[in-house]
Amino acid sequence: xxxxxxxxxxxxxxxxxxxxxxxxxxxxxxxxxxxxxxxxxxxxxxxxxxxxxxxxxxxxxxxxxxxxxxxxxxxxxxxxxxxxxxxxxxxxxxxxxxxxxxxxxxxxxxxxxxxxxxxxxxxxxxxxxxxxxxxxxxxxxxxxxxxxxxxxxxxxxxxxxxxxxxxxxxxxxxxxxxxxxxxxxxxxxxxxxxxxxxxxxxxxxxxxxxxxxxxxxxxxxxxxxxxxxxxxxxxxxxxxxxxxxxxxxxxxxxxxxxxxxxxxxxxxxxxxxxxxxxxxxxxxxxxxxxxxxxxxxxxxxxxxxxxxxxxxxxxxxxxxxxxxxxxxxxxxxxxxxxxxxxxxxxxxxxxxxxxxxx
Amino acid sequence: xxxxxxxxxxxxxxxxxxxxxxxxxxxxxxxxxxxxxxxxxxxxxxxxxxxxxxxxxxxxxxxxxxxxxxxxxxxxxxxxxxxxxxxxxxxxxxxxxxxxxxxxxxxxxxxxxxxxxxxxxxxxxxxxxxxxxxxxxxxxxxxxxxxxxxxxxxxxxxxxxxxxxxxxxxxxxxxxxxxxxxxxxxxxxxxxxxxxxxxxxxxxxxxxxxxxxxxxxxxxxxxxxxxxxxxxxxxxxxxxxxxxxxxxxxxxxxxxxxxxxxxxxxxxxxxxxxxxxxxxxxxxxxxxxxxxxxxxxxxxxxxxxxxxxxxxxxxxxxxxxxx
Numbered sequence: 001x002x003x004x005x006x007x008x009x010x011x012x013x014x015x016x017x018x019x020x021x022x023x024x025x026x027x028x029x030x031x032x033x034x035x036x037x038x039x040x041x042x043x044x045x046x047x048x049x050x051x052x053x054x055x056x057x058x059x060x061x062x063x064x065x066x067x068x069x070x071x072x073x074x075x076x077x078x079x080x081x082x083x084x085x086x087x088x089x090x091x092x093x094x095x096x097x098x099x100x101x102x103x104x105x106x107x108x109x110x111x112x113x114x115x116x117x118x119x120x121x122x123x124x125x126x127x128x129x130x131x132x133x134x135x136x137x138x139x140x141x142x143x144x145x146x147x148x149x150x151x152x153x154x155x156x157x158x159x160x161x162x163x164x165x166x167x168x169x170x171x172x173x174x175x176x177x178x179x180x181x182x183x184x185x186x187x188x189x190x191x192x193x194x195x196x197x198x199x200x201x202x203x204x205x206x207x208x209x210x211x212x213x214x215x216x217x218x219x220x221x222x223x224x225x226x227x228x229x230x231x232x233x234x235x236x237x238x239x240x241x242x243x244x245x246x247x248x249x250x251x252x253x254x255x256x257x258x259x260x261x262x263x264x265x266x267x268x269x270x271x272x273x274x275x276x277x278x279x280x281x282x283x284x285x286x287x288x289x290x291x292x293x294x295x296x297x298x299x300x301x302x303x304x305x306x307x308x309x310x311x312x313x314x315x316x317x318x319x320x321x322x323x324x325x326x327x328x329x330x331x332x333x334x335x336x337x338x339x340x341x342x343x344x345x346x347x348x349x350x351x352x353x354x355x356x357x358x
Numbered sequence: 359x360x361x362x363x364x365x366x367x368x369x370x371x372x373x374x375x376x377x378x379x380x381x382x383x384x385x386x387x388x389x390x391x392x393x394x395x396x397x398x399x400x401x402x403x404x405x406x407x408x409x410x411x412x413x414x415x416x417x418x419x420x421x422x423x424x425x426x427x428x429x430x431x432x433x434x435x436x437x438x439x440x441x442x443x444x445x446x447x448x449x450x451x452x453x454x455x456x457x458x459x460x461x462x463x464x465x466x467x468x469x470x471x472x473x474x475x476x477x478x479x480x481x482x483x484x485x486x487x488x489x490x491x492x493x494x495x496x497x498x499x500x501x502x503x504x505x506x507x508x509x510x511x512x513x514x515x516x517x518x519x520x521x522x523x524x525x526x527x528x529x530x531x532x533x534x535x536x537x538x539x540x541x542x543x544x545x546x547x548x549x550x551x552x553x554x555x556x557x558x559x560x561x562x563x564x565x566x567x568x569x570x571x572x573x574x575x576x577x578x579x580x581x582x583x584x585x586x587x588x589x590x591x592x593x594x595x596x597x598x599x600x601x602x603x604x605x606x607x608x609x610x611x612x613x614x615x616x617x618x619x620x621x622x623x624x625x626x627x628x629x630x631x632x633x634x635x636x637x638x639x640x641x642x643x644x645x646x647x648x649x650x651x652x653x654x655x656x657x658x659x660x661x662x663x664x665x666x667x668x669x670x671x672x673x674x675x676x677x678x679x680x681x
Contacts, residue, residue: 051546074552086543089650090565100551103561137650155551 001158001191002027003048006059010043010052010215017043019215022059025159025208028189030182032202035212036238041195042083044212045161048193049078063158079157079190083164085148087136093147094132097122100155122150125184142173149181153188162194166201178205199239203227211235233351236277243283243321245276249352257295257315263350274352282347283323285311287333294342297321299335313341409627412620424621432598433606434625436514440602441582444521448578452529453571457563459530460537461545471534474527482524486591489520512594517602520588525578532574532644536567539651566651569643576640580633584626 003025010018018040025031033041046052048061050073060067068076088096097119101110110118123129126146136144145165152160165181166174182205185192196202202209203223211218211226211234219231230236237244247256252267254260256276266274286294300320301312309330313321323343325333335341381387414421424430455474459467477485493510494500503510510516544566548558564571586604593600601609603626610619 049550051550073546073549074554077552078550080547080550082543082547084543086547088544088547088562088566090568099548099553099561103548103551103553103557151547151551 001064002062003159003191003193004060004062004065005044005048006062008044008047008058008061009055010040010047010058011055017215018047018054021212021215021217023210023217023220025191025193027064027191029207030185030192030194030205032206032209033193033195033212034197034199034202034209034238036197038214039212040215041197041210041212042163045163045193045195048159049073049080049161050076051080077155077158079152079155079160081145081148081152081160081162081165083167085136085144087144087147087151089136092133092135093123093128093139094119096136096147097150097154099151118154119150122154125153126150140173141169142177145169145177149184153190157190160190160192162192164196165194166196166198174201181205203239211238213238230349233275233277236349236351241280241322243278243280245278245319247274247276247350248272249274249350254348254350257317257319259293259295259345261345261348261350266350266352269352272352274350277349277351278345278347280310280322280324281308282345283321284344284346285323285325285329285333285335286342286344287335287339289342292344294344295321297341297343299337299339299341302330302335302337304330311335311341313343406627409620409623412616413624415620416617420617421621421624424615424618425625427618429598429601430606430610430618430622433601433603433622436517436601437583437603439514440518440521441579443518444525444582445575445579447522448525448582449529449571449575451526452531452533452574452578453564455530456533456537456567460534460540461542474530477524477527478531482585482587483591485523486520486588489516489523489588489592493519511592512596512600514600516592516594517589517600520592521582521585524585524588525582528578528581529571529574532570532577533567536570536644536648536651537563539648540566567647569640569647573637573640573644576633576637580630580637583629 004023006022008018008021008023009016017038021040021044023044033044035041043052047054050068050071054061054069061069063076088099091099098115101115101118104110120129120132123132126149128143128146128150131139131143131147136147139147149162166177169177178201194205203226206223208220209223209226210220213234219226219235221229226235227239230239236242245256247254248271249263249266249269250271252263254263254266254274254276256274261276289296295315297313297315299311300314303310303312304327307327308324309327311323311325313323315321321343382390413424425434455470459470459474480488490511491497492499493503493516495504495511497511500511508515510519544562545558548562553561584604585602586608589602590605590608593602593605595601595605595609597609603622607619607622607626610616610622
């Protein structure tokens with residue numbers, strides 16, 4: 001079942017949360033809505049579910065090319081997992097999962113035996129069969145999350161929507177559940193959309209990532225695309241850490257700091273100022289100059305506890321930079337706080353901007 | 359002796375350790391404890407015992423016959439009738455008001471909340487007078503009602519109306535903080551799962567507040583049975599017709615019928631004791647409900663929600679991306 005929204009806008013009071021957003025999610029896809037808080041990602045999810053009414057003049061909400069904008073929440077057959085799970089605290093795990101089946105109109109309601117079988121099967125799927133008689137407050141965060149998921153799946157939804165599914169969990173459980181959700185999705189192939197502010201989560205889990213900012217979609221693409229071919233400055237700076245320079249674009253070359261770099265993609269552009277972005281791992285660090293043009297900087301902090309060693313640096317002009325080197329290089333090169341190093345970019349990303357806008 | 363107790367018990371009955379440096383010296387503790395016991399005995403236990411003592415002063419026979427007086431029986435009946443009308447109405451009103459004020463935010467909500475406290479803050483006598491002003495013979499609606507043969511003041515309807523007024527806030531006041539803490543996520547979840555509005559109310563909203571609701575009903579019930587001031591103003595003290603139990607007690611007492619007065623009072627006191635026991639049990643359950651609401655509510659459960667901070671390292675002169 002595909003999901004499509006067209007020209008969706010939403011205003012809360014004077015605050016425009018969504019500005020003319022259009023998006024299509026293909027059948028069986030797992031899509032992440034990624035953005036900082038206030039970017040409108042949760043509102044978009046709630047509009048798809050029917051928990052929020054879009055502004056008048058917004059386009060249709062299509063499930064499998066059928067407009068559901070006028071359907072009630074309960075008729076849309078959407079599985080929704082809330083950020084704080086919203087489990088019914090007065091019901092056992094079993095009753096929580098059975099709820100969606102028990103509230104069906106009598107002629108559509110399965111028999112008590114069918115309900116029990118269905119619930120047991122779902123609890124087995126989320127690996128919680130042994131907790132059927134517990135109450136939500138007796139469960140851990142990760143277990144509650146899985147109950148919420150089983151409850152959403154019980155009604156045999158056409159699409160699955162998850163609002164910050166791992167937001168309230170601690171780092172280790174989050175990592176585990178992420179892998180588990182990916183496997184579950186591969187197994188049941190239900191069209192799914194989840195909201196997250198964690199870029200790592202989005203890049204690791206999703207088939208496609210929708211990067212949102214200030215109520216607009218900045219870029220839609222595979223995790224690889226949004227990470228390696230960011231279309232906007234927001235995307236490159238939101239997806240991980242990055243160094244930024246002011247530069248100038250002229251005749252297919254960008255000049256920044258003391259360096260210049262060939263930019264064939266901007267060959268045709270007129271001379272204009274530009275921002276130059278370099279990821280920390282794209283800065284090659286050397287303790288001595290090899291004669292090639294390089295940025296000279298001074299090491300200020302070394303964070304060596306991790307898979308990579310992160311260096312905080314300052315150029316002679318006082319600009320702070322971040323670089324990453326391997327543990328191996330760190331062991332062989334004589335780097336200490338205060339050392340002078342030479343930085344050579346391996347890969348850069350240039351965004352020209354009209355001179356009057358900054 | 360008290361000192362010996364301290365040196366032995368470093369853990370109290372709940373297993374918490376109590377450090378010696380946190381307790382007061384024994385003379386102070388003894389004085390405080392004795393003072394409290396004396397106060398409670400003098401002002402609570404003794405008077406309550408006196409009520410039952412006086413009621414039975416002339417034996418069980420006199421007690422029973424005093425209670426079987428037609429006027430007294432009628433007052434008991436009227437009190438039960440008033441309670442039976444006011445408590446269900448107060449409950450429905452309280453539930454709807456709490457649902458509206460606890461789950462939604464709208465213009466005028468604060469004003470509504472303040473209005474809800476009016477019956478609690480205004481003196482019952484004033485409450486009674488307010489109703490006379492509106493429904494009395496010379497009141498705003500009195501003349502018209504009289505012309506249509508409806509008598510409210512100095513009649514049972516008046517008693518019921520003022521009791522409704524003074525008992526209206528109890529259920530709502532108990533439920534508003536609870537429903538506010540619970541939020542609307544559970545209801546949204548029920549809706550998404552296909553429940554109708556009616557199913558959502560009966561299966562989700564109501565069960566989540568049941569102990570708080572019962573607690574509010576108990577308080578409402580206690581006030582409905584015990585109300586004196588407001589009822590006294592509007593009832594007209596017509597024997598066997600418009601006297602409730604508290605009014606009947608006063609009348610009998612003023613006529614030096616002590617056995618009758620205290621026998622009736624003992625029924626009220628007995629009801630109060632039952633209420634007290636129920637209240638204690640429900641208080642505990644309701645507190646648990648509230649704790650659950652707060653533990654799994656949207657305000658908490660923020661463990662580990664550290665917003666992703668993606669630092670841009672750039673020249674210090676550079677301004678924010680989208681100015």
